Amino acid sequence: MIRKAHTFLSFRSTSWSARRLQAWLSVASVALLLLLFAIGALWAAGQPIVTALTLRNLPPSAAYWFGTDWLGRDMLIRTLQGLQLSLQVGLAAGIMSAAIATLLGVLAASGKWADRVVSWLIDLFLSMPHLVLLILISFILGGGVQGVLFGVALTHWPSLARVIRAETLQLRQAEFIQVSRRMGNNWLWIGWHHMLPHLLPQLLVGTLLIIPHAILHEAGVTFLGMGLSAQQPAIGIILAESMRYLSTGMWWLALFPGLSLLIIVRCFDRLGHTLQRWTDPHRARN
Amino acid sequence: MAVIRQLVPWALAQCVKLLLLLAAVSVASFGLMELSPIDPVQAYIGADMMRVSAEQREAIAAYWGLDQPPIEQFGRWLTSLLQGDMGTSMIYRTPVTEVLAEKFTASMWLMGTAWLLSGLLGFGAGVLAAMKEGSWLDRVIQWVCYTLASTPSFWLAIMLLLAFSVWLGWLPVGLGTPAGVLREEVSIADRLHHMILPVLTLSVVGISAIALHTREKLIEVLHSDYVLYARAQGERGLLLVWRHGLRNIALPAVSLQFASFSELFGGAVLAEQVFAYPGLGQATVEAGLRGDVPLLLGIVLFSTVFVFCGNMTADMLYRILDPRTREVKA
Numbered sequence: 240m241i242r243k244a245h246t247f248l249s250f251r252s253t254s255w256s257a258r259r260l261q262a263w264l265s266v267a268s269v270a271l272l273l274l275l276f277a278i279g280a281l282w283a284a285g286q287p288i289v290t291a292l293t294l295r296n297l298p299p300s301a302a303y304w305f306g307t308d309w310l311g312r313d314m315l316i317r318t319l320q321g322l323q324l325s326l327q328v329g330l331a332a333g334i335m336s337a338a339i340a341t342l343l344g345v346l347a348a349s350g351k352w353a354d355r356v357v358s359w360l361i362d363l364f365l366s367m368p369h370l371v372l373l374i375l376i377s378f379i380l381g382g383g384v385q386g387v388l389f390g391v392a393l394t395h396w397p398s399l400a401r402v403i404r405a406e407t408l409q410l411r412q413a414e415f416i417q418v419s420r421r422m423g424n425n426w427l428w429i430g431w432h433h434m435l436p437h438l439l440p441q442l443l444v445g446t447l448l449i450i451p452h453a454i455l456h457e458a459g460v461t462f463l464g465m466g467l468s469a470q471q472p473a474i475g476i477i478l479a480e481s482m483r484y485l486s487t488g489m490w491w492l493a494l495f496p497g498l499s500l501l502i503i504v505r506c507f508d509r510l511g512h513t514l515q516r517w518t519d520p521h522r523a524r525n
Numbered sequence: 526m527a528v529i530r531q532l533v534p535w536a537l538a539q540c541v542k543l544l545l546l547l548a549a550v551s552v553a554s555f556g557l558m559e560l561s562p563i564d565p566v567q568a569y570i571g572a573d574m575m576r577v578s579a580e581q582r583e584a585i586a587a588y589w590g591l592d593q594p595p596i597e598q599f600g601r602w603l604t605s606l607l608q609g610d611m612g613t614s615m616i617y618r619t620p621v622t623e624v625l626a627e628k629f630t631a632s633m634w635l636m637g638t639a640w641l642l643s644g645l646l647g648f649g650a651g652v653l654a655a656m657k658e659g660s661w662l663d664r665v666i667q668w669v670c671y672t673l674a675s676t677p678s679f680w681l682a683i684m685l686l687l688a689f690s691v692w693l694g695w696l697p698v699g700l701g702t703p704a705g706v707l708r709e710e711v712s713i714a715d716r717l718h719h720m721i722l723p724v725l726t727l728s729v730v731g732i733s734a735i736a737l738h739t740r741e742k743l744i745e746v747l748h749s750d751y752v753l754y755a756r757a758q759g760e761r762g763l764l765l766v767w768r769h770g771l772r773n774i775a776l777p778a779v780s781l782q783f784a785s786f787s788e789l790f791g792g793a794v795l796a797e798q799v800f801a802y803p804g805l806g807q808a809t810v811e812a813g814l815r816g817d818v819p820l821l822l823g824i825v826l827f828s829t830v831f832v833f834c835g836n837m838t839a840d841m842l843y844r845i846l847d848p849r850t851r852e853v854k855a
Contacts, residue, residue, distance in 0.1 A: 362546070363546065363553075365787070365832075366546050366829050367828050367832055368786075368828050369791050370791030370809075371825060375813075378816075378821065459678070463813075464810070465813055478679065478680060485686060488691060493680070501672070504675040505672060505675040
């Protein structure tokens with residue numbers, strides 16, 4: 240046991256740099272993957288999707304890495320374009336969600352009544368399954384891009400709003416804020432100069448952690464047929480279409496697009512968690 | 526006795542909370558549906574739009590009460606709702622309550638089994654990872670959990686379908702029952718056979734959260750002073766975890782599992798869609814796609830109650846089982 244306690248302590252003190260290096264490596268590998276994807280997406284964006292009926296249903300090969308579909312379209316190009324689209328929607332919705340969370344979180348910290356209203360709103364939004372709420376919102380907005388975008392944005396803010404609220408409440412009690420207040424600064428000034436720098440890391444991490452969920456939910460709703468329209472090469476659409484060809488053994492139609500989505504989502508998740516560890520000293524130990 | 530006396534006011538408060546919640550959800554969703562650009566009459570008629578005259582359309586609107594002002598429609602819907610009538614589903618042409626009951630029974634087996642399986646597997650994996658903290662096993666379990674959390678569940682369902690139904694041919698491709706067989710003739714074995722893949726998908730999806738949570742909690746406990754003391758007295762391994770660990774982590778884990786009803790329902794929607802399993806999830810998608818407003822409203826209210834029950838159970842378990850959360854009256 241003593242040996243264990245000893246290693247535990249030394250683990251904390253000496254291997255700091257090693258752990259930091261590990262964190263850097265993790266971020267670097269994620270960044271490299273995302274960069275590769277960005278290059279791929281740029282390349283794919285310039286490629287027209289050609290239907291070539293002579294090249295139908297080809298399994299993956301050196302010329303067509305992800306194979307071709309029933310119209311002879313190159314699945315690699317479709318997948319990359321689809322990922323780009325899913326990513327755009329996911330990012331936009333995630334950022335919108337973070338904006339709502341910040342607004343309501345700060346509002347909740349500003350007074351008792353505002354706090355009650357915001358808490359109740361959070362309860363309301365968490366009261367039904369995410370996906371049902373998403374379907375409801377996208378149905379109400381008439382489907383399409385705006386349906387998914389607002390649906391995802393309106394369903395992912397509660398957890399971050401809670402974090403921002405708690406953080407702001409804590410900051411308001413802090414001595415340096417109180418001192419600044421006594422010195423005659425108004426809340427707007429204090430908010431900008433003292434609170435924002437403290438909230439920013441939380442916000443950044445929170446947004447990064449929302450994005451993977453946003454992307455997955457966008458893909459899910461699109462897969463169900465309620466999101467992006469069938470003409471767009473979204474990953475959800477590609478996977479929904481692939482369902483029709485599964486029984487004929489065309490596995491590549493489903494495997495690669497889904498796997499690519501998984502990797503991209505995992506990248507964002509990893510990035511978020513690594514940054515969280517950097518900004519939060521309590522978690523830095525783990 | 527004291528526990529029960531404390532539970533009664535709490536239960537009453539929960540009931541009031543649920544009623545308020547349902548009122549808010551119904552007003553909000555009904556109101557928003559009115560603002561929706563989707564025309565329920567058109568959604569009802571569907572592809573036959575060209576063949577239906579304006580008079581017929583009006584007759585349909587009058588039949589469903591769609592020609593009246595929204596407030597009046599809401600009033601009618603609410604009064605019948607309070608009498609237990611949720612209206613008639615436009616796609617199934619039967620009362621919404623019947624559709625909900627039938628579909629939920631099918632989904633309940635699916636969700637229940639998956640819930641139990643994912644809870645047990647996740648808890649086991651979490652305990653294992655925490656006991657071997659830092660080892661390759663811990664790393665593998667963590668890696669799998671984080672990867673699962675980033676996996677689109679419907680894609681996972683498709684992969685399982687490919688592996689077990691298309692390649693290996695062990696399991697049926699979909700549907701709740703074999704095709705072309707009368708409902709009365711479907712055996713329980715058939716039903717189970719058709720449930721395996723959806724249940725598998727849903728369980729795998731649910732493992733990650735509970736495993737990671739359990740791992741973190743158990744590690745916290747294992748680093749505590751009382752475990753240090755127990756270790757100093759010579760306790761080790763499984764017995765140590767059994768005596769000092771599980772008691773402390775079981776309750777939060779069970780509560781978390783109860784609080785995950787929302788995710789469970791969402792997962793069921795996607796899994797049922799892939800496997801064409803005739804449950805509540807598929808009904809949700811159908812209602813959304815085909816504009817069946819009464820059914821969609823019914824499902825929204827039902828799923829709200831469902832999630833609420835899960836959260837309430839989680840809360841109640843703490844109140845009953847954990848002596849620390851009991852209020853002490855001096």
